[in-house]
Amino acid sequence: DYYEPFTTYGYLIDQKFEIGDWGGISGGIRTDWSSNFGDGLNFTFPHANGYVALSGFDFWKNSKLNSSLSYFKIRAAYGEAGIQPGFGARYPGIDPGNLGGSLAYSFQTQARNPQIKVERTKEFEIGTDFTLNTGSGNWFSAFNGSFTYWKRSSVDVITNVSLPPSSGVTSILDNSVDLSSKGIQAQLNIPVYKSKQLTWDFTINFGKAKSIIDAVKGEVASFTASAGSTQLKLIPGQAIGQIFGYSMLTNI
Secondary structure, eight states: OOOOOOOEEEEEEEEEEEETTTEEEEEEEEEEEEGGGTTOEEEEEEEEEEEEEGGGSHHHHTSTHHHHEEEEEEEEEEEEEEEOOOTTSSSOOEEEEEETTEEEEEEOSEEOOTTOOOEEEEEEEEEEEEEEEOOSSSBSOEEEEEEEEEEEEEEEEEEEEEOOGGGSSSEEEEEEEEEEEEEEEEEEEEEEEEOSSOEEEEEEEEEEEEEEEEEEOSOBOOEEOSSTTOEEEOOTTSBSOEEEOOOOOOOO
16 A cells, blocks of 8 residues: 655634624634654735725614615625645655566656745735615615725745756746736626515626736646647736737748
8 A cells, every 4th residue: 555644734813893783803823734844834824904894884774765775785805825735745765677587666747846935825806785775666776785805915826847858857946927817797686576575686787807927937848728829828018818829831
């Protein structure tokens, strides 16, 4: 039998405070430890979020606005997360093979990196939730909606970096890419019909996102797509997955 044992454990501290129907905040940290890093390495990820429900205040409840916009909340959140390298990413190994009729071993074509780190992702978002009252009957009594704008950045993303053939290997696993993305998400829920016997809801979801490569360390290996010889490249300042190929020679 063959085993690849490794250990990952950690602890989570989280605290939440709410004040009536007005708002609340929460936050905490998560710290992990992994044996993938030899003697072990700690990495900590914080998070926090909060909201203010304006519709819970007396000035809102006593205003004419409450009759048409019965619920309105503003919220924001921030958090970090990480992805650790896979087992054996930091230390070299050998591959078995055949040489004539004998068993032989060779170094792996992808070099290992003892300095590789955890890739980290940070995200911030802000948004709102609301309920718009449109009537008291069974049909189209309200519109429930939400909108979110988010922005995310990832640093030390783990990928293969090409190396010259004279090094004896083709590539090395490294923290070689920084990238960022942003986008919006929206949802609209409409209770089309509601009675004691039947409830009919209609929901619309919309999302849009764009990701950009911020920085690349070294010559990142191309990713070959399934469409023939087409290759996808990671280029600083451009969107993820730029398509590269070969031009056909039509004249000599």
